[in-house]
Amino acid sequence: MASWRCLELARGVGTSILFREAAALGSLKWKRTATAAGASQITNCLHSVASNSKREPRPVKTRVMTQERGSGETQTTADKYEAVIGIETHVQLGTSTKAFCSCPSEYGSEPNANVCPVCMGLPGALPVLNAAVVESGVKLGLALQANIALKSKFDRKQYFYPDLPKGYQISQFDIPIAEKGYIDVDLPVEFGGGHRRFGVTRVHMEEDAGKLIHAGNDRLSGSSSSQVDLNRAGVPLLEVVSEPEMRTGLEAAEYAAELQRMVRYLGISNGNMQEGSMRCDVNISIRPKGREQFGTKVEIKNMNSFSAMQKAIEFEMDRQIALLEEGERIKQETRLWEEGSQQTISMRSKEGLADYRYFPEPDLPEVVLSQEYIDTTRANLPELPDAKRRRYESLGLSMQDTLVLANDSDVSLFIEIYPMFYSLQIIPKPIEILLLAGNIK
Numbered sequence: 001m002a003s004w005r006c007l008e009l010a011r012g013v014g015t016s017i018l019f020r021e022a023a024a025l026g027s028l029k030w031k032r033t034a035t036a037a038g039a040s041q042i043t044n045c046l047h048s049v050a051s052n053s054k055r056e057p058r059p060v061k062t063r064v065m066t067q068e069r070g071s072g073e074t075q076t077t078a079d080k081y082e083a084v085i086g087i088e089t090h091v092q093l094g095t096s097t098k099a100f101c102s103c104p105s106e107y108g109s110e111p112n113a114n115v116c117p118v119c120m121g122l123p124g125a126l127p128v129l130n131a132a133v134v135e136s137g138v139k140l141g142l143a144l145q146a147n148i149a150l151k152s153k154f155d156r157k158q159y160f161y162p163d164l165p166k167g168y169q170i171s172q173f174d175i176p177i178a179e180k181g182y183i184d185v186d187l188p189v190e191f192g193g194g195h196r197r198f199g200v201t202r203v204h205m206e207e208d209a210g211k212l213i214h215a216g217n218d219r220l221s222g223s224s225s226s227q228v229d230l231n232r233a234g235v236p237l238l239e240v241v242s243e244p245e246m247r248t249g250l251e252a253a254e255y256a257a258e259l260q261r262m263v264r265y266l267g268i269s270n271g272n273m274q275e276g277s278m279r280c281d282v283n284i285s286i287r288p289k290g291r292e293q294f295g296t297k298v299e300i301k302n303m304n305s306f307s308a309m310q311k312a313i314e315f316e317m318d319r320q321i322a323l324l325e326e327g328e329r330i331k332q333e334t335r336l337w338e339e340g341s342q343q344t345i346s347m348r349s350k351e352g353l354a355d356y357r358y359f360p361e362p363d364l365p366e367v368v369l370s371q372e373y374i375d376t377t378r379a380n381l382p383e384l385p386d387a388k389r390r391r392y393e394s395l396g397l398s399m400q401d402t403l404v405l406a407n408d409s410d411v412s413l414f415i416e417i418y419p420m421f422y423s424l425q426i427i428p429k430p431i432e433i434l435l436l437a438g439n440i441k
């Protein structure tokens, strides 16, 4: 997310010089440095900055955030209400094999190339837990400052769907791997800035389902036939459930962006929303300001970018406020964000809670962790985005520069290893970078 801003805000400390110098080096010198440690990461960084610079920036205004108050006499409609927003995020882990079998967990293979009796749910096949999944869960839990369960377990979540061959999903129900954490967010300066802390209720481990491919349409409705691809069945996920503490589309998008940065910094997922490696379902309800009781919540699915998430929430806030103003009832339902028409549409109504008939997974033992394992994992965590921002800020950088330099792990890596490349006389040293690099460990 920071990358497009990186070019746009190139007048910030160091960044313009850094990229101008890098561009001026030309391909010859870059090739010469290719064997040096980290050189490929630098070139990747520049490539990613170049490609991300084409990304569409977020909308300039958010309706409710920028709603101007009248001269004191009248309240606008939007001022009377507030949104209550919670997010459930599925993070697909970048482990080399699936959660409970040794099939490769890679994206983009031929359909049904990465399957075996376990992930196809054949009778008699038994799951074996991948230790890397537990390690990722503990890392993310610690990064979220959550309590890690020394003993947790897996449960079966029963439901029927053609992409779920076993008829149940292995998940965690009453004892998740991590509980009660939070995410600290710095809102972008161009939107008024400010710090926010949003609670995280829980993080639990589970497996993904397969994927249905609908012929003639990307959805079941309107398609002529459907096929199932089980490559994704059994791929490990961490589900991160937030507290319903966000109030605007911007806050929700920034929460999700910070979670994406965290999983990337931790190296547990590529967090790529377009490939479905990070999927966010947003629950949103509206209530008159000052009221404690929640309104009827609507779930929005199918958002594959932060800007889509922000726009979907703002559309849904407007839609629900208009309904309340007309004295209508909000229907509890799941809605989809349609990028083409820029609106949410009803997918299915959702009366009451689904009964998944959870029970403990009998084929897997409890997950038992030692305090020593947790302490070692904590000691080996990398510096996380929020800590990096605080450190850059303490060096005297403006918040705008801090966000540009710290929020993209590639850009940050480039800045931090720049002094090493200079000392090897591989690249020239711009003055601003010298000043900055001298202060960075």
Ligand SMILES: [Zn+2]
Pocket (backbone or CB within 6 Å): 098, 101, 102, 103, 114, 115, 116, 117, 118, 119, 120, 234
């Ligand atoms: Zn398998």
